[in-house]
Amino acid sequence: MKLHSHAPPPSALIFFFTTALLLLLLLHPTESTQPPYSCDSSQPSTSSYPFCKTTLPINQRVQDLISRLTLDEKISQLVNSAPPIPRLGIPSYEWWSEALHGVADVGKGIKLYPTIHNATSFPQVILTAASFNDHLWYRIGQVIGTEARAVYNAGQATGMTFWAPNINIFRDPRWGRGQETPGEDPTVTGRYAVSYVRGVQGDSFYGGKHKLGAGGRLQASACCKHFTAYDLDNWNNITRFGFDACVTQQDLADTYQPPFQKCVQEGQASGIMCAYNRINGVPSCADHNLLTKVARGQWDFHGYITSDCDAVSIIYDVQGYAKKPEDAVVDVLKAGMDVNCGSYLKDHTKSAVDQKKLKVSKIDRALHNLFSVRMRLGLFDGNPLNQPYGTIGPDQVCSQLHQALALEAAQDGIVLLKNSGRLLPLPKAKAISLAVIGPHANALEALLGNYHGPPCKSITPLEALQGYAKNINYHPGCDSVKCPQAAFDEAAGTAKEADYVVLIVGLDQSQEREELDRLHLGLPGQQQELISSVAKVAKKPVILVILSGGPVDISFAKHNKNIGSILWAGYPGEAGGIALAEIIFGEHNPGGRLPMAWYTEDYVKMPMTDMRMRCEPKTGYPGRTYRFYTGKKVFDFGYGLSYSNYVYKFSSAASQNKLYLNESSISPTAKSSDSGRYQLVQDLGGEFCEQKKLSVRVRVHNHGEMVGKHPVLLFVGEKKPKNGRPMKQLVGFKSVILSAGERAEIEFDLNPCEHLSHANEEGLMAVGEGSYFLGVGDAKYPLDIVV
Numbered sequence: 037m038k039l040h041s042h043a044p045p046p047s048a049l050i051f052f053f054t055t056a057l058l059l060l061l062l063l064h065p066t067e068s069t070q071p072p073y074s075c076d077s078s079q080p081s082t083s084s085y086p087f088c089k090t091t092l093p094i095n096q097r098v099q100d101l102i103s104r105l106t107l108d109e110k111i112s113q114l115v116n117s118a119p120p121i122p123r124l125g126i127p128s129y130e131w132w133s134e135a136l137h138g139v140a141d142v143g144k145g146i147k148l149y150p151t152i153h154n155a156t157s158f159p160q161v162i163l164t165a166a167s168f169n170d171h172l173w174y175r176i177g178q179v180i181g182t183e184a185r186a187v188y189n190a191g192q193a194t195g196m197t198f199w200a201p202n203i204n205i206f207r208d209p210r211w212g213r214g215q216e217t218p219g220e221d222p223t224v225t226g227r228y229a230v231s232y233v234r235g236v237q238g239d240s241f242y243g244g245k246h247k248l249g250a251g252g253r254l255q256a257s258a259c260c261k262h263f264t265a266y267d268l269d270n271w272n273n274i275t276r277f278g279f280d281a282c283v284t285q286q287d288l289a290d291t292y293q294p295p296f297q298k299c300v301q302e303g304q305a306s307g308i309m310c311a312y313n314r315i316n317g318v319p320s321c322a323d324h325n326l327l328t329k330v331a332r333g334q335w336d337f338h339g340y341i342t343s344d345c346d347a348v349s350i351i352y353d354v355q356g357y358a359k360k361p362e363d364a365v366v367d368v369l370k371a372g373m374d375v376n377c378g379s380y381l382k383d384h385t386k387s388a389v390d391q392k393k394l395k396v397s398k399i400d401r402a403l404h405n406l407f408s409v410r411m412r413l414g415l416f417d418g419n420p421l422n423q424p425y426g427t428i429g430p431d432q433v434c435s436q437l438h439q440a441l442a443l444e445a446a447q448d449g450i451v452l453l454k455n456s457g458r459l460l461p462l463p464k465a466k467a468i469s470l471a472v473i474g475p476h477a478n479a480l481e482a483l484l485g486n487y488h489g490p491p492c493k494s495i496t497p498l499e500a501l502q503g504y505a506k507n508i509n510y511h512p513g514c515d516s517v518k519c520p521q522a523a524f525d526e527a528a529g530t531a532k533e534a535d536y537v538v539l540i541v542g543l544d545q546s547q548e549r550e551e552l553d554r555l556h557l558g559l560p561g562q563q564q565e566l567i568s569s570v571a572k573v574a575k576k577p578v579i580l581v582i583l584s585g586g587p588v589d590i591s592f593a594k595h596n597k598n599i600g601s602i603l604w605a606g607y608p609g610e611a612g613g614i615a616l617a618e619i620i621f622g623e624h625n626p627g628g629r630l631p632m633a634w635y636t637e638d639y640v641k642m643p644m645t646d647m648r649m650r651c652e653p654k655t656g657y658p659g660r661t662y663r664f665y666t667g668k669k670v671f672d673f674g675y676g677l678s679y680s681n682y683v684y685k686f687s688s689a690a691s692q693n694k695l696y697l698n699e700s701s702i703s704p705t706a707k708s709s710d711s712g713r714y715q716l717v718q719d720l721g722g723e724f725c726e727q728k729k730l731s732v733r734v735r736v737h738n739h740g741e742m743v744g745k746h747p748v749l750l751f752v753g754e755k756k757p758k759n760g761r762p763m764k765q766l767v768g769f770k771s772v773i774l775s776a777g778e779r780a781e782i783e784f785d786l787n788p789c790e791h792l793s794h795a796n797e798e799g800l801m802a803v804g805e806g807s808y809f810l811g812v813g814d815a816k817y818p819l820d821i822v823v
């Protein structure tokens with residue numbers, strides 16, 4: 037390692053680096069531990085170029101760099117594996133890395149060897165979302181960004197652009213990738229996006245000053261994907277490659293787009309990935325309106341846009357949208373895409389230029405975005421180990437602090453769905469005997485979901501439970517979650533003798549994953565029969581634990597008296613087994629709440645391809661998500677019990693019952709077709725809405741005997757919604773810690789333009805006249821809006 041003489045770090049740091057380096061060299065004498073970077077000051081022939089001058093604005097540096105490239109060099113940079121340009125001292129760069137819920141080695145940019153082998157593996161996102169705690173999400177993002185930088189500093193990364201978060205709405209419970217998302221609600225998904233991105237990218241660069249925006253430095257780069265309306269992988273052989281999502285302007289405006297808008301505007305994400313699917317006939321990577329007019333224009337996006345992998349080739353090969361390969365290249369570069377995961381742009385851009393279909397200026401535009409991000413990552417500033425993020429060492433990866441956060445996330449996400457007769461928590465007496473049964477009882481890999489790397493720690497639920505009860509009998513019940521043939525007799529035999537029975541069942545990646553949507557919502561194979569037969573012979577009602585990303589129809593268990601308690605643990609990550617055991621034995625009070633409703637099997641009558649959120653009574657179409665779905669649910673969105681009992685009350689003094697928006701002198705009231713009057717948000721104006729903000733106060737009282745972290749969810753609803761407005765909509769959430777008997781008052785600020793508006797049929801946000809209510813749990817507060 038070389039340390040700069042002109043910018044010496046503090047001597048303690050030098051000592052640390054030197055020692056760490058010596059150790060590394062001793063351990064791995066042959067492996068390079070040097071991170072790749074440009075503008076090496078020991079190479080005066082290349083480091084004297086203007087693009088290396090850190091005093092110049094990034095804009096100018098990038099322009100200088102692009103001006104030095106030949107056409108072939110330019111084209112070579114348009115794909116995810118960008119080759120080196122040795123004559124300019126530029127190393128290769130890999131755009132594709134993954135960090136969905138922890139740094140992973142499933143992309144091409146990260147290698148977990150030779151120094152760092154593991155990374156903190158947080159719960160799969162759907163479970164983390166269940167904490168309804170955006171500060172937790174932010175801290176997870178920070179850890180991921182820090183560990184990513186440590187991997188780079190150790191010379192194990194050829195890229196620092198991570199293709200996460202996945203912020204598509206979990207529109208249909210069958211979706212195999214729903215597990216990767218924060219659920220079915222746009223408010224939660226938007227706030228998750230902002231927290232994750234800010235954490236990963238590091239918005240406190242240089243001593244706490246917020247340096248977001250175009251020129252801001254990046255610890256690591258996050259990418260909002262998949263833009264947009266992507267939420268079908270492979271359902272009945274209809275694949276994401278061929279699927280054309282028919283989306284109304286109304287649904288686009290208040291369901292599919294808001295998380296992306298937040299991710300860009302508030303999160304200041306430095307990347308966007310366009311999706312495989314078409315939207316109303318246009319492939320998303322070829323959609324100029326989407327990429328350039330909306331994202332870059334309306335939302336002021338500064339960053340790079342990548343295609344999903346091979347999403348450019350399918351525009352010609354599968355979708356037939358482009359007549360020739362060159363046309364696909366022209367379409368995406370003109371639309372505003374910058375880099376192609378795959379090799380299509382490498383192979384066909386030159387001939388598109390030769391055929392005069394494409395101007396080089398379109399390539400330069402893309403390169404400008406790409407090199408700006410590489411520069412913001414500090415990869416053109418000389419040795420990155422001498423820069424502020426350069427001090428992040430391998431000791432920070434899998435640190436005690438990071439692993440404690442993985443445990444906290446699992447503890448706070450796990451949802452208690454049923455607890456009859458207060459069966460849980462179990463008594464903490466070593467003498468009790470426990471039967472632990474089910475295909476997930478000894479799960480390890482399944483705990484991690486998908487897009488995971490090697491975790492810091494591995495412990496199965498069974499092993500974790502052994503810390504609490506000495507006398508445990510275990511039987512898997514089935515040979516896998518597919519459970520074609522359950523071992524009824526052996527499982528029953530194991531259950532009969534025990535004081536308590538814990539069944540651990542559910543789904544895994546063989547049932548729901550990328551490229552595999554489910555066809556049914558029940559438990560696979562004979563799992564249900566196994567559970568019922570064990571419950572029947574057990575001494576006491578049993579405890580059922582479900583591991584799954586998507587919802588499962590467990591109506592049978594909800595109504596079965598022999599099943600006393602049910603927990604949903606998502607895919608809870610490296611510390612998930614411990615969190616489960618702690619909850620079962622009362623060391624932690626569960627507070628998670630479902631980030632999506634759990635539907636009954638009836639749901640699957642609706643084709644997965646129907647993208648409409650709103651129901652249509654005349655054809656029997658039931659709509660989507662808790663906001664619109666009119667069919668049966670097993671558990672609603674936001675449902676979740678606790679070992680404590682929380683009581684809510686609106687502090688009416690602080691609120692008003694009427695909101696007068698008719699005082700806006702700016703514009704007349706609009707009238708819609710079915711008699712509901714409304715005002716467009718764009719007419720009301722930001723200033724007016726700011727004046728009309730409501731402060732809503734809710735008192736929360738922990739009536740129980742146990743301390744708990746409890747997310748308070750505030751909804752706005754209408755008895756008779758008009759104009760395609762939802763039955764209810766989450767507008768705020770805050771997590772509070774309350775001791776037994778403790779009360780707190782929580783304040784929510786509601787801005788009518790943001791929290792009380794919905795899209796009209798043209799896709800414009802509007803506030804409608806009507807009798808609304810605010811709701812927290814059973815507490816309701818009427819609110820009339822006059823326009």
Ligand SMILES: *[C@@H]1O[C@H](CO)[C@@H](O)[C@H](O)[C@H]1NC(C)=O
Pocket residue numbers: 272273
């Ligand atoms: C989907 O396609 C595969 C392979 O082409 C075929 O084996 C399978 O039966 C098809 N499934 C359905 C549900 O059509």
Ligand SMILES: *[C@@H]1O[C@H](CO)[C@@H](O)[C@H](O)[C@H]1NC(C)=O
Pocket residue numbers: 148153154490491492493494
């Ligand atoms: C850490 O990574 C190594 C290398 O991939 C793997 O063999 C090991 O099992 C991982 N540790 C844990 C606890 O999973």
Ligand SMILES: *[C@@H]1O[C@H](CO)[C@@H](O)[C@H](O)[C@H]1NC(C)=O
Pocket residue numbers: 696698699822
């Ligand atoms: C707004 O509507 C209320 C109730 O209909 C009415 O009393 C009030 O005068 C209106 N205000 C304006 C400025 O028109």
